Amino acid sequence: MENSFKLFSIPIIYSLLVLIISVWDFNQIELNKSLVSDKLVHFIIYFLFVIIWTKPFNKYFKSPIKVILIFSILFGFLIEIIQLNIHYRSFEIYDIIFNLLGSLSACFVISQNSRLL
Numbered sequence: 001m002e003n004s005f006k007l008f009s010i011p012i013i014y015s016l017l018v019l020i021i022s023v024w025d026f027n028q029i030e031l032n033k034s035l036v037s038d039k040l041v042h043f044i045i046y047f048l049f050v051i052i053w054t055k056p057f058n059k060y061f062k063s064p065i066k067v068i069l070i071f072s073i074l075f076g077f078l079i080e081i082i083q084l085n086i087h088y089r090s091f092e093i094y095d096i097i098f099n100l101l102g103s104l105s106a107c108f109v110i111s112q113n114s115r116l117l
Helices: 002-023 038-060 064-084 093-112
Strands: none
Touching: 002 038, 002 064, 038 064, 038 093, 064 093
């Protein structure tokens, strides 16, 4: 039980942070949007999402890369659906595309580097 808690604690905390950031009202905060592209942020967040969830998924699934890719796609899509119901956020298909690109890139890196599994 304790090992499972350690194994899943960081991925769960990261996922909760992603969820909180995804529903946060950034209109209340002055951000210099020219510094970082919103889509680059989506790419990086989902790249890290896959990397962070790799170890727990590897322990419980035969094909962890396929499972984590599906999991990350569903997680990103769920967040976009949640944003549909928040008046200060919006559903954006390009967010889903860049989430997918980040996830696919991480899966490629993982498949090329067996140390990450």
